[in-house]
Amino acid sequence: MQTFFSEEHRKHFPQAELSGGQFVTPYERPSRVEYILRRLNERGFDTPIAPQTPDMTVLRGLCDPGYLEFLETCWDEWVAEGMAGEIIAGNFPARRMQISRPPRNIDGKVGYYSLASETAITAGTWEAALSSMASAQAAQRAVAAGARAAFALCRPPGHHATADMYGGYCFINNAAIVAQMFRDQGAGRVAVLDIDFHHGNGTQDIFYGRGDVFFASLHGAPEDAFPYYLGYADETGAGDGEGANVNYPMAPGTPYAPWAEALEDALARIRAYGAEALVVSLGVDAYKDDPISFFKLDSPDFMDAGRRIAKLGLPTVFCMEGGYAIEAVGINTVNVLEGFNGA
Template structure:
């Protein structure tokens, strides 16, 4: 399995995250990638490649032009306004306020395009987000060209980013960009399987009205877990996309027996959708020791999950999402990939 990775992810390293009323070192940090790279090397994943530059046409086709302009210029505008710290949103367009008039002031603009205040923008965020998206797009190119699978080692992650909002550590939706690339490569129907503990609200939002992309997610119940306001079971898509969204929210302390049943339900939905290719939003924060989740999966469970996904027998792109038990993130991530390869290779022989 080819791995796509860029050193430019290091350019994004906020020094503060607002959590529990105080600024802490962010859970989403560069060392996450180092643990994954180390484990990939230990387990013989030697085919690691730099991504090609992001295709700007694809990016602009997916994202709002004003939002992209904001991400590109936010840091310079923030510094020009006299601010010394990082770009952190502090004001939002709430219920019954105007939501269709972007402010001129950078503080107002940051809140206009944010969906949560834990995610800061730094001097290198834009370049890092572009490199992360490029990893996803290059992995999709590789699979569109005939490879059975690829792993996009994306950082920052992407599944919370909508076409016009950032948050949840996400700026550009990597899985959505990969899906669009596979569509361009000839796949008529794409399935996106999100196994991150947190609901992929951004991915759902982008494809909610489309019938050519299936989105399925297992996640912490939104009454109890970020992003709180999406991921309910009655969200099933609308218009042409009605029935192409399947959410399975689960309660605190969910273990692998219940979680794996939910996974099988999603895999059944993918089969019925007759998908031509699969994108996996690969978050491993369902792990029992993750500091910001409440599921109870063990490391061996991720290998079994990978085996189950491999039985789909579909061309597959994995995009890294969450996972914040940093010392275990490499083991858990690579376990999914190895489990997948076990069954997908057996299916081809």
């Protein structure tokens, strides 16, 4: 399985994240990638390939133009306003406020386009996000050309990004980009399987009213886990998308056995749906020692999960998402890929 990866990700390295009432080094940081690359090398995977220039066509088709303009220009506006630090949202449009009129002031724009304040923007964030998308696009092209599977080592991740909001460390929804590319190239139906601990709210939001992309997410119950306000089991799609969205919210302390049952149900639904291609939002923060999650999966469980996913027999693109137990993120990520390869 070929890996696609860009060194441009290093341009995004915020120095602060608001967590637990204090500023800490972000959990989502460049060193996560180093552990994954090291493990890929140790396990004999091919040397990662750098992607080509990102293709903006699909991105522009999926996302709000104002949001994309914001991401591209916000740093310059922030600096021009005399702001000294990184871009962090300090306000949000709340209930009964106007949500259809983006503010003109950059401080207001940041809150308007943000869904959470833990995610900072720096001078290089936009370039890093585009390079992450380019890796996902390169992986999709490889699979569309005949590869059984490919791994996009995306950083920053993407599954929390909606068509018009960033947050949860995500700016561009790479999994959604890949799914749309499969559709544009002729796949009648595509499935996105999100095994990250956190609900893939952005992916759900993008495809919720569509029946051509099936979305399934295994995650911490929204009553207890970020992003809190989406991911309930009764969210099943709307309009043409009714029945094409399935959520598996699970309680704190969930071990592998019930998690695997949810995975099997999701895979059965994807099979019944008739998907012609599969996109996996590959987060490994369901790991027992992850600092911002509460499931209890162990490293061998990720190997088994990869084997189960492979049984679908679909052309598959893996897009890297979360996983913040730094010492184990490489082992757990590569375990999924090895399980898939060996099935």
